Amino acid sequence: MRSRTLLSLSLNFLALFFAITAFVSTYWCVGTQRVPKPKCSKLRTHQCIDYGVNETDPNKVVYSWETGDDRFLFRQFHTGIWISCEENIHDESERCRSFIDLAPPSEKGMLWLSLVSELLYIILLVVGFSLMCIELIHSSNVIDGLKLNAFAAVFTVLSGLLGMVAHVMYTQVFQVTVSLGPPDWRPYNWDYGWSFCVAWASFTCCMGASVTTLNTYTKTVIEFRHKRKTFEQSLREEQAREAYGYFRDHSLHSISKSLDVYSSQSLKSGRRPPLPADSLDFADFSASLGEEQC
Template sequence: MKTRTLLSVTLNFLALFFAVTAFVTTYWCVGTQRVPKPKCSKLRTHQCIDYGVNETDPNKVVYSWETGDDRFLFRQFHTGIWFSCEENIHDESERCRSFIDLAPASEKGMLWLSVVSEMLYIFLLMVGFGLMCVELVHSSNVIDGLKLNAFAAVFTVLSGLLGMVAHVMYTQVFQVTVSHGPPDWRPYNWDYGWSFCLAWASFTCCMGASVTTLNSYTKTVIEFRHKRKTFEQTIRGENTREAYGYFRDHSLHSISKSVDVYSSQSLKSGRRTPIPADSLDLSDFAASLGEEQC
């Protein structure tokens, strides 16, 4: 049981760590955005569009209908639950915007529900982790340990369900935002990032912790019931043997006290008069037997 409890605590800690890391980072989805190149100036002479006379500088692009996509830049972006950040084409910094503001109005309710579910997921993971730690420290009392184990399993299972719902809802909101979001934000191509992988790794560890905790609880209850049944059968067998010996001894003792001795007068008269064995003098009875035999 100690090994299972340690395994449950470890998996729950990993699930909590991964969930918090994914929640505060902005790499759930990554990709590139296609944006028009800026106009060339004295400060910017590369990766720009010169609408004037074509010069010999190959880095300057003169826009024409034949060049097509040469007038666009591809900048990297990464998006999380709270913010979406993209490269600034004018310098090497990043510009971040609230992803909640970028989502379409029809999807804001689902996005907020995803955020609340994610927060509840982390909170229930913390509660389950705390209960498992208390059980690990105070493991001397079996009954208290079983209660803590049961509550920890319930909280962990509930947190896993909330986490799964939150991740699925965020994925749906992001896909809708890609199609119906602001034109200056819509990705050219995108994929899931390492924060998204951490979120599902957290869910996997959470489910592993809940299964391990339930397994430990079930195994302990079955062992406890088996030991109790064995103990009751042993006590019942001992009581049966003691009762049998008591009634046997009591019956023999009662029979020895109820021996009926019939006198010769009673035999002649045809009546049988019981005489208690306590009032009978065995020596006189033996003497009378000897005289009759003579």
């Protein structure tokens, strides 16, 4: 039982660690965005468009050779639950903004629900982990251990369900935001990042911890009932033996007492008590009969 408890505790810890890591990271979805190339300048001579502006007349454009996709840059971006960051084409820094502000108004409610579910997922994981630690410390009391194990299993299962709901809802919100989000943010192509994989790994560990905890609880209850049934059966057998011995001793005592009373009454009346059959000598009895006949 202790090994199963340690396994559940380890899986719960991994689920909690992965959930917190995914929650604070910004790599749930990654990809590229297509943005127009900036105007060339003295400080920027690459990855830009040279409009051939006349130095004497800056408003006069001579010619541009940029056509098609040559007019655009592809910058990297990564998005988490809270924040979306994209590469700054003017320098090596990043520009970050709230993903809640980027989501369409029709999806903001679902996004907030996803955030609340993710927070509850982490909180219930903490509660389940705490209960498992308490159970491991106070493992001497079987009844208290069973109660803690049952509560830990319930909290872990609930947290896993909330985590699954949160991940699915976030995925749906992101896909809608890709189509209906701000034009300057919409991805050219995108895919799921390592944070998304870590989030589902957390859910997998959470489900593994809940199944192991439920298995430990069920096994302990079954063993406890079997031991109680065996103890009750042995107790009944012992009571039956004691009752049989008591009645046997009581019956022998009553028989011996009755014989003593009968013997004393026979002596008082002058009659000889009959001898037991096994104490009679039939040879002597036959001889005495012969003598009397003669």
